[in-house]
Amino acid sequence: MDDKDSKILFFWNTLKTWFNQNHRDYPWRHTADPYYILLAEFLLQQTHVRKVEEVYYSLLNQFPTIKDLSKASESQLINLISPIGLIYRAQRIKSTANQVYFNYDGKISDNFEDLMSLPGVGHYIANAVLCYAYHQKTVPIDTNVIRLFIRYFNLSSDKPRPRTDKVLASQIRQLYIFDFDYRTANWAILDFAGLVCTMIKPKCLDCPLNIHCAHYKKRSSSS
Numbered sequence: 001m002d003d004k005d006s007k008i009l010f011f012w013n014t015l016k017t018w019f020n021q022n023h024r025d026y027p028w029r030h031t032a033d034p035y036y037i038l039l040a041e042f043l044l045q046q047t048h049v050r051k052v053e054e055v056y057y058s059l060l061n062q063f064p065t066i067k068d069l070s071k072a073s074e075s076q077l078i079n080l081i082s083p084i085g086l087i088y089r090a091q092r093i094k095s096t097a098n099q100v101y102f103n104y105d106g107k108i109s110d111n112f113e114d115l116m117s118l119p120g121v122g123h124y125i126a127n128a129v130l131c132y133a134y135h136q137k138t139v140p141i142d143t144n145v146i147r148l149f150i151r152y153f154n155l156s157s158d159k160p161r162p163r164t165d166k167v168l169a170s171q172i173r174q175l176y177i178f179d180f181d182y183r184t185a186n187w188a189i190l191d192f193a194g195l196v197c198t199m200i201k202p203k204c205l206d207c208p209l210n211i212h213c214a215h216y217k218k219r220s221s222s223s
């Protein structure tokens with residue numbers, strides 16, 4: 001095994017162990033229902049996860065199925081979503097529910113292109129639905145995921161918005177080499193990036209990955 005392979009192996013083994021002990025618990029992680037997953041991902045967009053849970057439950061209580069949601073009025077949705085802001089999501093959620101109900105017989109597709117055709121669904125949400133609802137080997141990539149991979153594996157992007165960098169996304173996906181499921185791997189990355197490898201003041205000294213982390217080595221050698 002070469003250095004790169006052992007670094008990848010160490011990364012995933014360490015993350016898996018860390019996740020077993022430190023994982024965050026959210027209601028949308030206890031389901032594989034594509035409707036629940038899609039709704040949660042809409043609400044989580046640019047919103048702190050702590051605020052989302054209550055709105056998620058309110059929406060599901062009032063609209064337990066995509067059919068119910070397709071019949072909701074936009075003002076009902078705005079009222080429910082307003083505590084977490086970005087109320088333009090109400091219109092997107094309503095349009096998506098309509099499209100799924102009328103164009104796809106109420107079934108949320110397990111096909112990437114179909115999902116991408118839904119209003120407000122981009123790469124991140126489509127990949128999240130495929131992974132968390134349909135157990136496909138996909139990687140929803142956001143700035144948190146990118147940050148951890150750039151730091152640990154010394155990746156880089158010349159794009160002003162690395163989130164749109166297809167080359168970088170492909171490099172990250174190629175590093176998904178492990179012997180457990182993609183759901184666990186993606187949650188572990190999200191939680192680790194949110195709790196340890198944070199944007200500001202990452203907890204490098206206590207980080208279980210630091211021994212092989214490129215960012216940590218660079219910082220240590222320059223100080």
Ligand code: SF4
Nearest residue numbers: 197202204207213216
């Ligand atoms: S050592 Fe620091 S930069 Fe590297 S993965 Fe850990 S928290 Fe992130």
